[in-house]
Amino acid sequence: MGIGATAGAAAIGGIALTANAATDTSATSTDLVFDPDAYTKLTTTVTDTEGTEHAVTYRFWKAITYVSKPVDATYQSLIVSAPVEIDGTAVDASDAPILLANSVGGYMPSSVADATGVGAGGMGGGAPGGGTPGGAPTGSAAPTAAASAAPGANGNTNANGGATSSNQLLALAAGYVVIEPGARGRTLKNSSGEYYGTAPAAIVDLKAAVRYIKANKGRIPGDVERIVSAGTSAGGALSALLGASGDSPLYDRLLEEIGAADASDAIFAVGAWCPITDLEHADGAYEWNWGGNALSTGKKVDQAVSKELRAQFAEYQASLKLRGLNGFGTLTARNYDAYLVKQYLEPSATRYLAALPDSAHDAYLAENTFITWKNGKAGFTWADFLSHIGARKKNAPAFDAFDLSAGENNLFGAGTTANRHFTAYSAKNDTTGLSTRRVASDLPAKLDRMNPMHHLVEKVNGSRSRHWWIRLGTNDTDTSHVVSANLAAAAARLGDDVNHLYYWDQGHGANTDPGDFITWIAKVTGYKRAAKTTKTK
Numbered sequence: 001m002g003i004g005a006t007a008g009a010a011a012i013g014g015i016a017l018t019a020n021a022a023t024d025t026s027a028t029s030t031d032l033v034f035d036p037d038a039y040t041k042l043t044t045t046v047t048d049t050e051g052t053e054h055a056v057t058y059r060f061w062k063a064i065t066y067v068s069k070p071v072d073a074t075y076q077s078l079i080v081s082a083p084v085e086i087d088g089t090a091v092d093a094s095d096a097p098i099l100l101a102n103s104v105g106g107y108m109p110s111s112v113a114d115a116t117g118v119g120a121g122g123m124g125g126g127a128p129g130g131g132t133p134g135g136a137p138t139g140s141a142a143p144t145a146a147a148s149a150a151p152g153a154n155g156n157t158n159a160n161g162g163a164t165s166s167n168q169l170l171a172l173a174a175g176y177v178v179i180e181p182g183a184r185g186r187t188l189k190n191s192s193g194e195y196y197g198t199a200p201a202a203i204v205d206l207k208a209a210v211r212y213i214k215a216n217k218g219r220i221p222g223d224v225e226r227i228v229s230a231g232t233s234a235g236g237a238l239s240a241l242l243g244a245s246g247d248s249p250l251y252d253r254l255l256e257e258i259g260a261a262d263a264s265d266a267i268f269a270v271g272a273w274c275p276i277t278d279l280e281h282a283d284g285a286y287e288w289n290w291g292g293n294a295l296s297t298g299k300k301v302d303q304a305v306s307k308e309l310r311a312q313f314a315e316y317q318a319s320l321k322l323r324g325l326n327g328f329g330t331l332t333a334r335n336y337d338a339y340l341v342k343q344y345l346e347p348s349a350t351r352y353l354a355a356l357p358d359s360a361h362d363a364y365l366a367e368n369t370f371i372t373w374k375n376g377k378a379g380f381t382w383a384d385f386l387s388h389i390g391a392r393k394k395n396a397p398a399f400d401a402f403d404l405s406a407g408e409n410n411l412f413g414a415g416t417t418a419n420r421h422f423t424a425y426s427a428k429n430d431t432t433g434l435s436t437r438r439v440a441s442d443l444p445a446k447l448d449r450m451n452p453m454h455h456l457v458e459k460v461n462g463s464r465s466r467h468w469w470i471r472l473g474t475n476d477t478d479t480s481h482v483v484s485a486n487l488a489a490a491a492a493r494l495g496d497d498v499n500h501l502y503y504w505d506q507g508h509g510a511n512t513d514p515g516d517f518i519t520w521i522a523k524v525t526g527y528k529r530a531a532k533t534t535k536t537k
Contacts, residue, residue, distance in 0.1 A: 032068055032261050034061075034080075034216035041084075042117050046173040049515045054173045057085040059221070063113045063182075066212035067205075068259030071184065071196055074113050076258070078181040078209050081118035082221035083172050091175050097525045098213065098222040099171040099178050100242075100267065102206060104235035107276075107411045109185030109197055118178050119168040166514045167230050167271070174518050175529035177222030181209035183238075186411045193416045200254065200449040202234075206242050207251055208260035215261035226525045228467075230271035230517075232509050233478070237277035237452075240487060243270035243465030244452035251449060269467035269524055271517060274508050275487065276479050279408055280423055280447050283397035284313030285480035288333060290392040293477075301396035305429075309397060312425065317482075320457055322489040325498070331489060337382035340481055344502045345385055348474055349378035352504035385474075393477040400426035411450075412443060422447060456490040467497045467524040469517060473506030497524065 039059035046054045063077040070076040082093045101119075103110045168178045183205035184197035210227060217224045231239035245251070246266025255265075278285070287309040294300045314333035322331045324339045331339060349371060353361050365373055370384035380388075395401070399408045400423045409419035420440060421427035427437050448454045455461040468491045472484045481502070488500040499520060503510045511517075521527070 032066070032212060032215060032259075034064070034212075034219045036219050036221075038062075039080075042081075044118065044169065044172070046169045048170075048173070054087055055085075056083055056087075056173050058083045058118065058172060060117055063115060064212075066181065066209045066261075069257070071201075071258060072188065075109050075111050075182040075184045075188070075197070076205055076208070077111070077113055078179055078212070079112045079115045079118075080220065081168075081172055081178045081180075083175055083177075086173060086175060091529060093175060093177050093221050095223050095527075096176045096221070096529070097171075097226040097228055097268075097521050097527050098224065099167065099176050099521070100206075100210065100213075100227050100229045101168050101171075101178060101180050102183065102229070102231040102235045102238060103180065104183055104185065104202060104231060104238055105233055106407055107186045107199075107202065107234040109183070109188050110202075110235075111182045112180050113182065115180070118172050119180070166511060167517060170514050170518045171521070174522070176518075176521065176527075179209075179213060179222075181206055183209075186407070186413065189416075195413045195415070195418065198413045199411050199446045200251070203238055203241050203245070203449060204251055204254045204258065206238055207245075207265040208255055208258060210242070210265040210267055211255070211261040211263040214265075215263040223525075223527075225268065226527070227267040228269040228271060228521050228525070229267055229465075230273075232273040232511070234276050236272040236275035237450075239270055240272040240275050240277060240452045240468075240470075241450065241455075243267055243468070244455040245449075245461060246465065247463035248455060248461055250445075264463075266463040267465055269469070269521070270465045271469045272484070272487070273471045273511055274473065274476050274478065275470070275484060278451055278453050278483055278486065279399055279411075280451065281313065281316045282399045282408075282479060282483065283423065283426070284309045284311075284316060285482050286394065286398040287396060288313040288336070289480035289482060290386075290394075290477055291396075293386055293389065293392040295395065296391040296393075301392075305396045308425070313482075317486075320453075320486065320490070322457075322486060322493060324489060325492055325500075331486075336482055336485075340485065341380070341382050341385065344481070344485065344500075345474060346378050346380065348502040348504040349380070350376070353378055389475055389477065391477070397423075397426055398479075402426055402429050402431045404430070404432050412446065414440070414442065452487060453490060456487075456494065460494060464494075465496070468499065469520055470498070470500040471503065471511065471513075473503045473508060473510040475505055476508045476510075478508040 039061050041057065042060050043057050046056055048054060059082045061080040063079055065073045065077045067076050083091055085091060171178050184201040186198050188197035189195045213220055213227065214224045229239040229242050247264055287306045291306040291310055317331060317333050323329060324331050325343055328339050328343065353364060356364060365371060370380050370388060372379040399406055400421055401409060404419040412420045412422045414420065421430060422439060422443050424439055427439050430437050455464060470484050470488050472481065488498045492498045503512050506512060
């Protein structure tokens, strides 16, 4: 979809980036006051989704520490990029939306300390892997290879195998300000062996970044009341959490401890791709979705465990009392399959097939006979869809592993303990020989701080975002399809604007409509880019 005059630029997708430094006007500030003159002027070329190149000149502010008492400034810093000229026309981004694009992947550390331009920072990964990567970093050292080069999606919300910074560059070429924050992650530990990036460090850091931005209203470029977050996988979960928990007092003490600015941390809108969230209920949701699918080895998971977890999901889903979109009715474990097929999966397949040339359309249907095509719409059953997907990615339990091997076990580590159980079921069934098979007393509060559903269902937050862009690939078995659907239903029940769809035959981290996201930002923020009449500095 193209961006017309309302959005201020053509739709932008595939990217080619070439940056050239101009004059560096001053050094980076070391306090919480943004220095508007401490930028370097760079140029970049962005190729849009229609293949047209756009020349963008922008001001770039190197890594700025966004808290006054950082635990580790390598991660608690952000970079700022603001366009001043697009295709030869000067632009003023002082009132433009701000895209806050995190690069968190796998709940790993993310740093922009060495970033040299827009989209060039961040050390993200895919969905969480093992509990404790070998050689976990100490002190302020850089992340391990597991943190910086994990397979799968990255925090820049890129399409599978595509350019690594699509949303950031698209936003810049549309006239928006792009701010990219780093954040602490689960593998960081100091010289004493203590983990200092486990939950809820990442969300506290992102909130501190928002507070820094808002505290510098009038100095930092962009409209600080129109911040739109973006992230993928764990970064998508944090993006959703940032939007759901704006100004929640649950985080005040932790923000004060790191010297966050005295300002609001509420944001305007959320962009979340395949969010790995609602972790304390994710095991049940995963088994409800993928319990009948075998692993890639052809072996099925323990069906007794799968059955028990599915029962837990049914109880949890009933407690939510959520209603499906478009008048579907109350969502339960009994009807959620029908809901997913009707609301998301069939429309996804229909969009995909309708966009194919006739020959490719017919060939796809011939190869995938489980799909019926009638009156321009795709149809199929839930069971046939599961067969189409094939192997599941994760064992059971998928997130709180009995042997503490999941990345999420590491996310809830504490002190010198690398991995901990965070659900009563897995703690009870621990296979590592723990002396106490109970969830630690500090974990319920941490789980509340890490789960957007807490702020949308349990204790509705009046300062939450009111606009939600949520995406998931239909082939994504990193989590359950109901996780993002529940998130969308919870926001919609509160009257929020929800734009949620699934990408057909796409896996974890897909982002196949980045131009539409940029258009959506312009729509929900009411932004119209105008040429600047004064001379650029």
